[in-house]
Amino acid sequence: MSGEKEGRAYSAVRSVERALDILLCFAEKNEWSLTEISRKVALNKSTVFRLLYTLENKGFLQRDPETEKYRLGLRMWELSVHVKLSDDMATLFLPEMTLLRDRLGETVSLYVRDHLERVRIQAVESTQAIRRVAPVGARMPLALGASSKILVAYASPDVQQQVLNDPEWPPQVDRNDFRCQLEQILRQGYATSIEEREPGTSAVSAPIINRSGNLIAALAVSGPSSRLSPEKMVEIAPVVIETAARMGKLVK
Amino acid sequence: MSGEKEGRAYSAVRSVERALDILLCFAEKNEWSLTEISRKVALNKSTVFRLLYTLENKGFLQRDPETEKYRLGLRMWELSVHVKLSDDMATLFLPEMTLLRDRLGETVSLYVRDHLERVRIQAVESTQAIRRVAPVGARMPLALGASSKILVAYASPDVQQQVLNDPEWPPQVDRNDFRCQLEQILRQGYATSIEEREPGTSAVSAPIINRSGNLIAALAVSGPSSRLSPEKMVEIAPVVIETAARMGKLVK
DNA sequence: ACTATAGGTTTCATAGAATGAAACATAGTT
DNA sequence: AACTATGTTTCATTCTATGAAACCTATAGT
Numbered sequence: 372m373s374g375e376k377e378g379r380a381y382s383a384v385r386s387v388e389r390a391l392d393i394l395l396c397f398a399e400k401n402e403w404s405l406t407e408i409s410r411k412v413a414l415n416k417s418t419v420f421r422l423l424y425t426l427e428n429k430g431f432l433q434r435d436p437e438t439e440k441y442r443l444g445l446r447m448w449e450l451s452v453h454v455k456l457s458d459d460m461a462t463l464f465l466p467e468m469t470l471l472r473d474r475l476g477e478t479v480s481l482y483v484r485d486h487l488e489r490v491r492i493q494a495v496e497s498t499q500a501i502r503r504v505a506p507v508g509a510r511m512p513l514a515l516g517a518s519s520k521i522l523v524a525y526a527s528p529d530v531q532q533q534v535l536n537d538p539e540w541p542p543q544v545d546r547n548d549f550r551c552q553l554e555q556i557l558r559q560g561y562a563t564s565i566e567e568r569e570p571g572t573s574a575v576s577a578p579i580i581n582r583s584g585n586l587i588a589a590l591a592v593s594g595p596s597s598r599l600s601p602e603k604m605v606e607i608a609p610v611v612i613e614t615a616a617r618m619g620k621l622v623k
Numbered sequence: 624m625s626g627e628k629e630g631r632a633y634s635a636v637r638s639v640e641r642a643l644d645i646l647l648c649f650a651e652k653n654e655w656s657l658t659e660i661s662r663k664v665a666l667n668k669s670t671v672f673r674l675l676y677t678l679e680n681k682g683f684l685q686r687d688p689e690t691e692k693y694r695l696g697l698r699m700w701e702l703s704v705h706v707k708l709s710d711d712m713a714t715l716f717l718p719e720m721t722l723l724r725d726r727l728g729e730t731v732s733l734y735v736r737d738h739l740e741r742v743r744i745q746a747v748e749s750t751q752a753i754r755r756v757a758p759v760g761a762r763m764p765l766a767l768g769a770s771s772k773i774l775v776a777y778a779s780p781d782v783q784q785q786v787l788n789d790p791e792w793p794p795q796v797d798r799n800d801f802r803c804q805l806e807q808i809l810r811q812g813y814a815t816s817i818e819e820r821e822p823g824t825s826a827v828s829a830p831i832i833n834r835s836g837n838l839i840a841a842l843a844v845s846g847p848s849s850r851l852s853p854e855k856m857v858e859i860a861p862v863v864i865e866t867a868a869r870m871g872k873l874v875k
Numbered sequence: 876a877c878t879a880t881a882g883g884t885t886t887c888a889t890a891g892a893a894t895g896a897a898a899c900a901t902a903g904t905t
Numbered sequence: 906a907a908c909t910a911t912g913t914t915t916c917a918t919t920c921t922a923t924g925a926a927a928c929c930t931a932t933a934g935t
Contacts, residue, residue, distance in 0.1 A: 384893070385922085391677070395702070428635055433737075448703045453695055657911075669913085
C-alpha cells in the first residue's frame, strides 16, 4: 500500500499518495462528498478538505452545482486523451475483466478475430476448484462457441461470407442454422453456447465495440454447464453486456 | 497559479500541487524525462524524482520500456471514463457533428467552459486538403474566438464577471468592446470570429442549450478565412444554430 | 423552541514529512 | 581520460502537512 517495492523502500510522497487515492475513489463511483471520501480513505476531514481543495483548484475535480458533491474534472479527461493507445487491449481490459471474474466467480476471456479463427488474448480464471481453464494465446474455430458467434455477428458482411465459405468449416455445423443465430444475437446483444465446443462447458459472450462503433473484441464468461444453466446465463447476460460496453468506451 | 481564490487564500497542499503540475506537462507532450520535467516545473531533481516515483507507483504514470521516459499510465485512462458530462456529450453529439461537417465541408468543434478557459471536447475535421485541424482536449482562452463569445454570452452574470476580471485576460482585447459583442450575440443567436485567435482562420459558433434552458456547450464551424467569408458565415449561421438547437434538445 | 446530528470550514500548535544540496552512479562524447 | 548529461541516493534542516477541536450551517427529531 505505501511506498515499498521489492525490499527496497523508496520514499514516496505521502500527501501525493493520499491525493491519488482520493482520485481513485472516482473509478468506483463518480460522485463523492467530502465526508464519504474521508471515511473511504480513512483520513481526517481537514486533511481531505485540503486535498480536495487542491485537486479542485487544479481542475482535476469539480463540484456538481446541484449536489455539491465532487466529480472528476475536465483536466482528467484532457490528459486521458494523451494516454498512448498502443498499450494493447489485453492490458487495458485486464482490470475490468478481473472485476467481472470477482463478481461472477467464473472464468472471463477476451477474444479477437484473426482471419478465420479467434484468439484468446487475455483471460482471468475463476478461483473455484471446478473451473474453466483458459490459456492465453489459444486459437479456436469461428464456427463454435459464444464468442465466435459474437465475432461473426458483428463483423462486416464481407467477413461473414469468408467465414461461412471457409473450407475448414466443421461439417457438423449447419450454416443456415448458424446464420439464423447471428440475427438473433444482433437483436439481443449477446450470445450463448451450451457445450458447443467443449463438453461440459457453457458460455455467455458480448461484443466490445469501440467509440467509432466498430467491433474490436468479444468478452466471454465461461464455466461448467452445471453452474452456468440457461437461466443463469440469461441472468448474467446484462452484466456481461454492460461490462463489454464499458470496455469498448476505452478505445477509439 | 498557486492556491489563491478571490482574496481568501486557502491553503492548498504544495506537494500535491507540484505532482499535479507534473501530470499537466503531459497535456503538452506525452513523453518526458525526469530532467525535462525538472526544468519545466522548476523543481529540484530529487523532488521531481520522488514525485514521479509516487505517480508511477500509483499507476498514473508509466515508463516507456524503450525510451525510459515517462508517459501517462492506464490509471488516467481508467479514471477519464468516469468524467461524466463531457464524455457523454462528446459521444452523444458526434453523429450530428458529422452530418454538419458533411453538409458544410468544414471542421466542426464542440467546446465547453471549464473555469476561465474553454476546452474542445469533440471535433470532426473537414476532409478538404486545406482545413482547420482541431485536436480534442485543447484549451483556449475565453477572450478570443467565436465559441468563447458564445460561452461567455450565455453564462451567468456572475461567471461573466469572473471571466472579465481574470488577470490573465489578454491586454489587446478591449473589455468594453467584448461586452458589446456579447449583447449582439444574444440578439442574433450566434457568434463569428475572423482571425481572432488563429491567423487565417474564421469561425461561426452557436449555443447548445439543454431542455432546462442552460447553456451546456458551444458548437463551432471553422475553416480558412478564404472559404469562410463574412457572407458565407451569415449564410451558414442558420444551419449551425439549428443543429446546435437540435443537439441541446437531446439533453436534460 | 430546543436539541441533536451531520456535513462542511477554519484555526492552530506540533511532529515529522518533504525538501534541496551534494555526493554518487552510469552511460555516452570529445 | 576527462567531460557532460542523466538518473539515484543520502541526510540534516525547515517549514509543510497534519489531526484535534472549535466553529458554522442546515435539516431532522422531540
